[in-house]
Amino acid sequence: MTSKQATARTVQKEESMLRQKAMIADNFTRLSRAKEEGRKVASTFVPGNLNELLMCFDFARNFPEINSLQLGMRKKTGRLIMEAERAGHSEDVCTYVKSDLGMMAQGNIGPTGEPLPKPDVLLLSYTGCFTFMKWFELVREQYGSETIMLHVPYQGDGVITENMRDYVVTQLKDEVIPALERISGVKFDIDRLREYMRESAKAEEDLVWVLQSAKNKPSPIDAYFGAVYYVGPIFSAFRGTPEATDYYRVLRGEIEERLRLGLGPITPEGEMGEERYRLVVEGPPNWTSFRDFWKMFYSEGAVVVASTYAKVGGVYDFGFRHDPDHPIESLAEYCLGCYTNLNLPTRADMLARYIEDYEADGLLINSIKSCNSFGAGQLLLLREVEGRTGKPGAFIETDLVDPRYFSAANVKNRLESYFQMIDQKKGRATATEGAAA
Amino acid sequence: MRCFIGIDLGSTTTKAMVLDENCVVLGRGITNSRSNYDIASEVAKQEAIVNTRLNLMRRALGRLDALEGRVDAFLGRLERDFRLEQFLEQLADLERTCRERVSGDRFAGLEGATTEALAEVFRRLRDEAPAMFAPGAKRRSDFFRDIAGSRYLAVGETVAKEAGLSFDLMLNVYDRAIIEVENRIVGDTMQATVTRALDRALAAMPDLASAADEVRAEIAGALAVELEETYVIGTGYGRARLPFSKEHIRSEILCHGLGAHIMCPETRTVLDIGGQDTKAIQVDADGIVESFQMNDRCAAGCGRYLGYIADEMNVGLHELGPMAMKATRSVRINSTCTVFAGAELRDRLALGEKREDILAGLHRAIILRAMSLLSRSGGIRDQFTFTGGVANNEAAVRALEDLVRENYGDVTLNINPDSIFTGALGAATFARRAVAS
Numbered sequence: 001m002t003s004k005q006a007t008a009r010t011v012q013k014e015e016s017m018l019r020q021k022a023m024i025a026d027n028f029t030r031l032s033r034a035k036e037e038g039r040k041v042a043s044t045f046v047p048g049n050l051n052e053l054l055m056c057f058d059f060a061r062n063f064p065e066i067n068s069l070q071l072g073m074r075k076k077t078g079r080l081i082m083e084a085e086r087a088g089h090s091e092d093v094c095t096y097v098k099s100d101l102g103m104m105a106q107g108n109i110g111p112t113g114e115p116l117p118k119p120d121v122l123l124l125s126y127t128g129c130f131t132f133m134k135w136f137e138l139v140r141e142q143y144g145s146e147t148i149m150l151h152v153p154y155q156g157d158g159v160i161t162e163n164m165r166d167y168v169v170t171q172l173k174d175e176v177i178p179a180l181e182r183i184s185g186v187k188f189d190i191d192r193l194r195e196y197m198r199e200s201a202k203a204e205e206d207l208v209w210v211l212q213s214a215k216n217k218p219s220p221i222d223a224y225f226g227a228v229y230y231v232g233p234i235f236s237a238f239r240g241t242p243e244a245t246d247y248y249r250v251l252r253g254e255i256e257e258r259l260r261l262g263l264g265p266i267t268p269e270g271e272m273g274e275e276r277y278r279l280v281v282e283g284p285p286n287w288t289s290f291r292d293f294w295k296m297f298y299s300e301g302a303v304v305v306a307s308t309y310a311k312v313g314g315v316y317d318f319g320f321r322h323d324p325d326h327p328i329e330s331l332a333e334y335c336l337g338c339y340t341n342l343n344l345p346t347r348a349d350m351l352a353r354y355i356e357d358y359e360a361d362g363l364l365i366n367s368i369k370s371c372n373s374f375g376a377g378q379l380l381l382l383r384e385v386e387g388r389t390g391k392p393g394a395f396i397e398t399d400l401v402d403p404r405y406f407s408a409a410n411v412k413n414r415l416e417s418y419f420q421m422i423d424q425k426k427g428r429a430t431a432t433e434g435a436a437a
Numbered sequence: 438m439r440c441f442i443g444i445d446l447g448s449t450t451t452k453a454m455v456l457d458e459n460c461v462v463l464g465r466g467i468t469n470s471r472s473n474y475d476i477a478s479e480v481a482k483q484e485a486i487v488n489t490r491l492n493l494m495r496r497a498l499g500r501l502d503a504l505e506g507r508v509d510a511f512l513g514r515l516e517r518d519f520r521l522e523q524f525l526e527q528l529a530d531l532e533r534t535c536r537e538r539v540s541g542d543r544f545a546g547l548e549g550a551t552t553e554a555l556a557e558v559f560r561r562l563r564d565e566a567p568a569m570f571a572p573g574a575k576r577r578s579d580f581f582r583d584i585a586g587s588r589y590l591a592v593g594e595t596v597a598k599e600a601g602l603s604f605d606l607m608l609n610v611y612d613r614a615i616i617e618v619e620n621r622i623v624g625d626t627m628q629a630t631v632t633r634a635l636d637r638a639l640a641a642m643p644d645l646a647s648a649a650d651e652v653r654a655e656i657a658g659a660l661a662v663e664l665e666e667t668y669v670i671g672t673g674y675g676r677a678r679l680p681f682s683k684e685h686i687r688s689e690i691l692c693h694g695l696g697a698h699i700m701c702p703e704t705r706t707v708l709d710i711g712g713q714d715t716k717a718i719q720v721d722a723d724g725i726v727e728s729f730q731m732n733d734r735c736a737a738g739c740g741r742y743l744g745y746i747a748d749e750m751n752v753g754l755h756e757l758g759p760m761a762m763k764a765t766r767s768v769r770i771n772s773t774c775t776v777f778a779g780a781e782l783r784d785r786l787a788l789g790e791k792r793e794d795i796l797a798g799l800h801r802a803i804i805l806r807a808m809s810l811l812s813r814s815g816g817i818r819d820q821f822t823f824t825g826g827v828a829n830n831e832a833a834v835r836a837l838e839d840l841v842r843e844n845y846g847d848v849t850l851n852i853n854p855d856s857i858f859t860g861a862l863g864a865a866t867f868a869r870r871a872v873a874s
Contacts, residue, residue, distance in 0.1 A: 379813055386728065395813075397733040410714075410733060413674075417688035421726045424691065 014266070016251040020229055023247065024070070025112055027061070027237045032114035034060040040184050043119040043139065046313050047126040048152065048338035050331055052196035052240035052322065053176070054123065057184035061237040062119060064135065068099040070111035072287030072401030080106065081402055094131045094370045095402040097138070104142055121183045122147045123176070128154055128341045129373040148179045152335045158346045160336045168332035193327045196240030200322040206248035207234055208316045213255050214305040215358050218275035220258035222265040224304035225294040228285060235313030240322075267298045276301030277422055280354045282308045282347075282381065283366040283374050286398035289406045293398070296408075296415050306354035308347070311339045317350075340373045347377075348384040355389045361422045362391040364415075369399040392425055394418035439667040441872065442485065443864025444478045445689065446470065446675035449712035449740060449826065451477035453485035454861035455664075460699075460869055464489030465858050469580045473620045474675040480622065486664060487627060491516055493659040501655060503648030511652075513572070514641060518634035520579075521570040525563065526630065527581045527618065531589075532559040534614035547606065554593075554600045554607060561592050578753065582619050586611075628660050668868040672860050674713065684871070690718055690729050692863030697822040698724025699862055701851040705818035708807055708837070709859065710827035712740040715807050717814035730814040738806035740826050743833075745778040746799060750792070757796060761832030764797035771802070797832060804836040808844065817841055820849040824859035828852050 034041050042059035044050065046066065054061050071077045080102030081095055087105060089098050103109065103116075110116040122136045122145050133149075140147050150171050153164045177188050210230060214223045221227065230251060238244035258264075264272040268291055279297075281304045286293050297304065311317065314334050323330040335341075342350070351363055363385045365378050382393040396414050399405030438457065445452045447470060455464040466484025470477045491512065498508045532555065539551045562585070569576060569584065576584055589611055597604040635656060639649050671679035672692040679686060689709075697707040698720055707718040715738065719727045732739065747754045768790050770781060778799075785795040811817055821841065827833050834852060841848055853859070 382728075383815070392726075393728060395730060407733065410731075413688070413714075414729075414731065417690035417726075417729065420688045420691050421729075424725045 014254050016247060016254050017229070019247050019250060020232055023233050023238055023243060024066075024236075028110050028112040028114050028116075030237075031060050031062055031110070031116055034117045040120040041117045042121045042123050042180075043136075043145070044123040045126055045129075045132050046235050047129070047340055048314060048335035049235070049239075050123065050125050050150075050176075050335070051237060052193055052200060052327075053172075053180070053331060055196055055240055056188060056192050057180045057186045059121070059180075059184060060117070062116060063236050064100045064139075065096050066232075066236050067103065067110055067116065068096040068401050069287045071099055071103065073290055074111055075288060075403070076111070077102075077288060077401040078403045092370065094135070095400050095405075096370075097131060097135045099401050100135070101138060104139075118143045119145045121145060121180070123180075124149045125152065125176075125335055126338060126341065127152050128338075131373070146179070146183055148176055150176055150335065152341065155336065155342050155346065158343050160333060164336060165329060165332050168335060169328050172328050172331060190327060194324040197322040197324040197327055197330065199242055199245045200234075200240045201324065203234055203239065203244045203248040204316050204321050206245075206252040207231070210248070210252055210255050211306070211310060211317070213259060214303075216259055217278075217359070218262070218264040219278065219303050219305050219358075220255050220263055220265065222267075222272075222294075222298070222304050223310055224281045224285065224307035225267075225290075225297065226265050227304075227307060227310035231310050231313060265298075265303060267294065269295075269298075272298045272301075272303065274301050275303050277419055278303060278305045278358065278360045280304070280306045280351060280358065280360045280363045281366060282351060282363065282378065284309050284312070284368055284371065284400060285366065286406050287401050288399075288403040289408065292408055293406075293411070296412050300416070300419050302415075302419060305358040305360050308339055308350065314338050315342075315350075344377045344380060348381050348388075351381060351385045352388045355385065355391055360391065361426070362386075362418075363389075363393040364418065365393070365395050367395060367397045369397065369405050370402065371400060392418070392421050394421070438662055438664055440489070440664050441667055441865050441868040442482060442669045443692070443861040443866070443868055444481060444669065444671045444673075444679070445692065445858070445860035445864060446474050446478055446671060446673035446679065447712050447826075447860070448674045448714075449744070450857070451481040451673070451675075452858050452861040453478070453481035454858050454865045455485045455489045456862075456865045456869055458667075458869065460866060462862070464492055465855065465861070467579075467857065469582060470675065471582070471619050474678040475680060476620050476622065477675075478671065478679055482669075483622070487519070489664060490627060490631075490659060490662075491519075493662055494656050497655040497659045498652065501648065501651055503645070503651060507645075511638065511642065511645065515631075515634055515638045517570045517572065518637040518641075519631060521566060521637070522630045522634045524566055524570070524581065524584070528559065528562060528566070528585060530621070531585060531614055531618045532556075534618050535559075535610045538610040538613045543609070544606065547602070550600060550602055551606050551610070554596050554602050555610070557600075558589065558593050558596045558607070561596070562588055565592075582615060586615060631656065631660060668872050670864040670868040670871065672864040674711070687864055687867050689860050690716055690731070691726055692860045692867065693824055694718045694720040694726040694729075694863065695724040695866055696859035696861070696863030697824055697851075699866055700853045700856075700859060701820060701822050703820040703849070704822040704851065706811065706814075706816070706821045708811060708821070708823050709825040710740055710803070710807060710823075710833070711825045712744070715739050715810055717807070717810040719815045719818070728814055730810045732806075732810065738803040742778050742803060743799075743827065743830065746782060746796070749779040749782050755829070758800075758830035758832040760793050761796035761800050762793075762835070764791070764793040764832075766794050766797070767801050768794045768798035770795075770798040797836075800830070800832040801836040801840075803827070804833060804840055807837070808840050817845045817848055820851055822851040822853075822856075824853075824856040826857050828856040 039060045041062055042054045043062045046063055077099040081098045083102035083105050084098035108116045124136055181188050211223055213220050233244045233247050264275050279302055315337050320337055365382055367375050367378050386393045396411050441456045443454045451468050451470045453466040457463050464485045465488050466481045468477055468480040495512055498504050535555050536552055539548050544551055593607040594604050597607050670685055670687055671681050672687045672689045676686050693707055693709045697704045709716045714731050716731045718729045721727055743757055744754055747757055768785055
């Protein structure tokens with residue numbers, strides 16, 4: 001029996017995995033048929049998205065970052081990026097953007113091989129990433145789609161003030177909703193929004209439970225590599241749908257069972273071995289070498305117990321839920337509270353708190369060459385969190401979907417050094433405890 | 438005797454260090470990494486064992502009254518003769534292999550002439566060899582490939598011309614043979630080689646004739662000491678290629694941190710500039726790594742950069758520093774891209790800049806890049822230890838001293854003459870600790 005066969009036999013596909021995969025695939029199919037089915041299409045970005053609101057107008061929802069990352073995981077982005085570079089986009093531009101532009105230039109065929117439709121509206125609901133704005137400018141230039149821009153103030157002082165919330169609510173009521181009504185031809189029904197939000201809140205509750213299950217030892221999940229699958233439905237076209245609610249219920253059931261059995265996370269090669277390191281990770285993963293990257297962790301017994309990337313769409317850890325009783329205000333808060341809209345002190349607090357709450361061994365930052373939304377200030381975060389928690393930190397550098405910027409040897413070298421550094425620190429702590437005893 | 442061995446497989450050179458159980462350094466060995474890590478680690482280890490034996494001889498001969506005051510002179514002579522014998526052994530292997538390679542269409546009808554020419558080349562190389570290992574003789578490198586290669590090219594060209602033979606043929610056999618020879622462990626047992634070297638040394642020092650028997654006895658005793666390889670730890674860029682199990686491998690970051698701490702116990706910040714990576718490491722009072730930063734996949738400004746510059750200028754790597762020290766000013770260089778190193782140099786020469794001034798600028802540019810990594814790792818703390826091959830370069834050291842003073846004020850800068858062995862020392866210390874624990 002070859003090792004490949006052996007691996008194939010041991011890998012388990014749990015029901016939640018199959019459901020998740022089918023949901024993501026269905027959305028691509030739905031998008032590809034939108035025009036023939038007479039549905040309007042909205043493109044919007046993941047952080048703080050207004051999925052429930054778009055559903056109120058029957059829009060099919062397209063998320064360009066999801067397209068890029070899915071293309072990246074399928075190793076298709078290299079040539080798309082080069083296509084965009086040929087068109088004049090420089091090396092430093094966000095590679096999600098270049099992958100998307102390259103895809104458009106090559107016929108707008110999505111990750112699953114199905115064509116993606118021309119968007120009827122570009123809804124920009126998170127303006128903290130300046131690149132998003134420029135990205136939609138380029139898409140608008142290509143398709144002439146109508147653009148709606150919701151300006152979301154940055155949480156510079158670390159709080160959402162009443163003024164900020166009101167400012168977003170007013171824009172939603174006076175600008176966004178009327179524009180969506182006009183473009184879709186569907187009248188806004190707030191009760192429909194409330195109904196979707198009830199579903200969102202249920203799904204959010206289960207997702208939070210799943211992510212927080214990593215506080216257990218061993219952690220039954222990997223809150224970075226595993227969690228990128230978990231957050232797929234809720235951060236994209238499914239939040240607010242009964243499908244998503246069901247998915248998270250099933251997922252929670254599976255994790256409860258893993259917990260009961262004392263199991264660690266499932267990896268692409270089956271059950272993970274002994275949990276040796278518990279890490280908090282900041283920054284998005286690399287998608288083009290996702291499996292290899294993950295393997296560098298699980299093959300060393302490293303499990304990620306909390307990650308900020310699993311909060312990139314919205315931060316639920318500290319109590320936020322979509323609120324059907326205050327739907328518009330709740331949408332505003334969701335936009336305002338997404339992770340990259342938090343200031344650096346708040347992010348440092350969050351990371352330090354994760355280290356404590358999840359009893360992690362340290363903080364690892366994956367700095368993304370072409371993403372300033374995440375990248376700016378990351379070294380300061382590292383120092384601050386190291387200083388506050390006394391736990392060692394480390395820094396690696398990769399990229400989102402540009403395969404040229406993933407150096408396996410370099411990343412592995414740093415990770416191994418980091419794991420050994422943790423061992424050394426642990427060893428000394430044990431020795432000191434021994435001496436004290 | 439129990440020996441604890443550390444092997445540091447660098448991208449350019451491979452170093453080995455042997456410690457006794459009290460962590461006293463018994464021997465060091467170094468060789469070029471020749472893109473065959475297995476051979477490189479074996480050769481480096483053998484070299485370290487040779488050095489260990491020489492040190493044991495030093496101890497043994499120190500007990501002889503007849504050699505009082507002359508041990509160093511005698512051992513110096515013995516080592517040079519030993520190196521000469523080693524060189525001659527490898528040269529014989531090279532000659533044999535070259536002869537075997539005189540085959541194929543291109544040699545049709547020229548086999549005899551080529552073989553004769555080869556015999557003449559190697560005769561001349563053998564004749565000139567003793568002068569290369571004479572007291573005070575300067576060699577461009579200590580590695581067989583470098584010495585034999587440069588001399589073969591020079592002598593071969595002359596001989597080919599004299600014989601009316603195309604030099605290409607001579608080059609062809611050499612190119613095919615050297616790779617084979619370099620990747621083969623050749624030579625007699627150390628005992629046989631030392632015996633021949635001893636005959637040479639005693640013949641060259643007739644005043645020791647009366648003590649010859651005693652000397653031979655002590656040397657035989659030193660050679661008979663059993664050197665038990667109690668524990669070996671591998672580190673460095675190529676460590677994954679070592680035929681060792683995982684517990685015998687440590688990250689070079691940890692090894693450099695610990696090695697620097699052993700060399701200079703007050704070390705808190707370490708800068709290591711190796712062949713293809715630069716590392717900035719912060720260690721605590723016990724040599725335990727607190728944080729580190731290293732260059733990403735781009736090797737700009739690493740040791741290899743200087744290697745390319747040396748190649749471009751057709752000088753030895755170790756000649757660069759002294760040339761740069763003659764500069765009267767430092768030309769501003771902004772790019773430390775290794776790939777464009779040659780272009781940078783030619784551009785500046787074309788602009789009329791002086792070689793030494795350009796070199797001073799290149800050294801400063803490398804160090805500027807290192808300063809950035811140091812800042813990212815947490816800055817420079819007292820004491821500051823500079824390690825790796827580039828620490829042997831006086832111009833790099835001067836640039837570093839200037840920049841440290843400008844940015845951090847008075848900081849003690851340690852550069853151990855054996856700094857190239859820092860990683861191997863750390864690895865050997867880990868080996869000792871592994872057994873102790």
